Amino acid sequence: MKKHWHRRHIIEAFVKAVMIFSFIIVAGSLGLILWTVISRGLPALTWSMVSQTPKGGFYLGKEGGILNAIIGSLYLAGGGTLIALLFSLPIALYLETYLGDSRRGQYVRLALDILWGIPSIVYGAFGFIVMLAFGLRASLLGGIIALALIELPIMTRAMDEVIRRMPADLEQAALALGSTRLEIATRVVTRQMLPGIVTAILLAFGRGIGDAAAVLFTAGYTDRIPASILQPAASLPLAVFFQLGMPYPEVQKRAYASALILTIIVLAISLGSRWIAGRLSKYVMK
Amino acid sequence: MDRQAIPVLTESQKMEGRKFRPSLTSRRKQDQTAGRVLFAVTLLPIALVTLITIGLAARFWPILKVYSFWDLVSGTVWKPQDGLFGFWPFISGTFWVTIVGAGLAIPPCILTALYLSEYARQSTRAIMKPLLDLLAAIPSVVYGVWGVIAIVPLVEKNIAPFFEKYLGFVPIFVSKNPTGYSILSGGIVLAVMIAPFIIAVTYEVLMTVSEGLRQASLAVGATQWQTIRSIILKQTMPGIIAAVVLGATRALGETMAVLMVVGNVPQVPRSIFDTAYPLPALIANNYGEMMSIPLYDAALLGAAFILLVIILIFNIASTLVLQRMLGKRWV
Structure with missing residues (x-):
């Protein structure tokens, strides 16, 4: 027709x-x-880029690499993620098993949403104030704390989203067997929602490693690999930023290569978290 | 048969066994104690929002004793060494870049979300979600590098001359800036950065419309577009607006990517080809010297405070709307 x-x-x-x-x-x-x-x-991109720290005259286009920034970023994001995890997993579990959809729970979620929207430069400025108050210099510790603050709402919200998707009958079955809320949180929810929790952790790690504005204030920048948490630490985003700001084409090319390394790391984390979540979901009740 | 022999427990092993089978009272007690501890931890996000606001306000205070808030916000001259702290160039720069970025991002993003939710095949949707996640994960400094390599030259060599030639009589298209480092470059980079975010949230809002409503509309003979216009958009408009505002709020606070392409000259912009100096860039560029000049630190941390307040207002409003729309949350 x-x-x-x-x-x-x-x-x-x-x-x-x-x-x-x-x-x-x-x-x-x-x-x-x-x-x-x-x-x-x-x-x-060359092998020496990822295997060496900056040598003399690196920022004029001479020998060296950005190993300091790669290691520094891993330290910073790793430490930040660990601290954020210490707080966000309990918060997410408490929200689901104790508070549920109660009014108090909604206030906490609103606070998390607000924190999530605060830009990293503000976290950086706040971290800077805190460090001044405690007499800390720009250091790995300061950067870790700032990144932990940034990652906390991202991780908690992501965990909250997955934990909410837990089948209600699973929780009811556990309650019917006489479990307390704490036992449900630690033995049922964490087991059942493990893939989602791992995804949330890696998501937050990815955000942490890509953040530049907060570590600019708090972690500083150095050509050495930090040996203690009170020393300053370099980071990949800042390595990209500083090298791009140099007037020498060789250095700018390295900035592009550094940006590529950062992108590869972030995309690998993102894809890797999907793969891990897929593997872990074998041990989950369907 | 050795292995099936019933083991005889020593006294200490019996005690140990008890640990794993605590009485109901002690389990209840554990549950309640954990509840109290966890409750304290849960106050952390609320405490943090308050602390950040108060902390920045307290550092802003010294300069407010010298100049009035209004003088600072409306002042147009920024000369810290002479004690002149006018925030207006930075505040207006922030809004210029954000509005250009959001304006460029909103139409294609909403259309894309509509396409994904109403027209696209299941397979396209299945690819799109992880792809959006991937793109949201790209660090802002990488967007900045892209801006410097691709967008700044494009604006300088193609877009600015084109507008100058054909639309030069419109004040906001006048191009006096010989470089491509401009509000438009910042806006384009921002638009691309916030696109995955706006699409994802808008898509989620569109999915709240019930399938039955769509089918009912199609069944009475409406075309897809008529259904979208009179059913779907009508029902989801508050949520879409909130999604867009939330996206724009991300743009407002974006630091590195914008800083790298926007030129950073403290002047009040008049055209999209002018340079601008948004608040986040001001803070990031000058934090190093802020202890060297009196009141400079108060001014910079005050800039962070102003930025925070602007963002909090937009953020809370749109979050409340979204929480209502998506039905999962309410306050």
Whole structure:
């Protein structure tokens, strides 16, 4: 049967075309970013970039690499994630098993949403004030604390989202067997929701390692690998930023390579968390 | 048969066994104690919001004793060494960049979310979700690098001359800035950065419309677009607005990516091709010297406070709307 074209059909076709077009624009510009970073970064990427710390004259284009920033970033994000985990797992479990949808629980969730929206530069400034109050210098410790503050709401919210999805009958079955809320939290929820919890941890780690504004204030920057938590620490985002700011093309090329390394790490974490969650979901009740 | 012999427990082993089978009272007690401890931990997020606000306000205070709040916010001259702290260039710069970024991002993002929720095949949706997660994970400094490599030259060589030639009579398109480091560059980078976020939240809001409603509309002969316009958009408008505002709030506080492409000249912008100096960039660029000049630290931490307050207002409003819309949360 031949289709009769009314005005509304023409509008329909037009709108659909516009939507597909904007979908392509969004997807395309995002693809463009990856392509730019890879095409500029890959030629400048060498083994010595990832295996050496900066040598003399590194920022003038001489020998060296950014191992200090890679290790520093792993320390910073690792420490921040650990501290954030110490608080966010209890909060997420308490929200679900003790508070549920009560009013008090909603206030805590609102506070988490607000914290989540506070930009990292404000966390950096706040971390700076705290460090001044305690007489701390820019150090690994300061950076870890600032990143822990940034990661706390991200991790808790992500955990809260997955824990809420736990089947209600599982909790009811545990209650019927005489479990207390604490036992449900520690033995049922953490087991059942382990894949989601791991995903949340890695998500927060990814955010932490990519953050530049907060560590700028709190962790400082150094060419050495920090030996104690009171020494300053370099980080990958700042390595990219500082090298890009240098007027020498060789150094700028290294900034592109550093950006590529950072992107690879972040994407690997993101993909890796999916893989791990998939593996862990074998041990979960369907 | 050795292995099946019933073991004889020593006294200490019996005691140990008891640990794993505590009485109901002690288990209840554990439960309640844990409840109290966990409750204290749960106060942390609320305490943190308060602490950050009060902490920054307290550091802002010394300069408020010298200048009035209004003088600081409306002042247009920034010369810390002469004791002049006018925040207006930075506040207006922040809004210029955010509005340009949000303006560029909103139409394609909403259309994309609509496409994903109403038209796209299941397989397209299944790919899109992880892809959006991946893109949201890219660090802002990488977006900044992309801006410097790709967007700044594009604005300098193509976009600015084009607008100057054909739309030069419109004041906001006048291009006096010879470089590409401009509000438009910052806006484009921001638009791409907040796109995954806006799409994801809008998509989630659109999914709250019940399938039955869609089918009922289609069953009475409406086209897809008519259904979208008169059913879906009508029902989800508050949520979409909240999603957009939340996205814009992210843009407001974005530091590194914007800092790298926006030029950082403390002036009140007049056109999208002017340079700007948003508040986050001001803080990030000058934190090193802030102890060297009197009141400079109060001014910079005050900038952080002003930024925080602006963000809190938008953030709380849109979060409340979204919590209501998505039905999962309410206050």
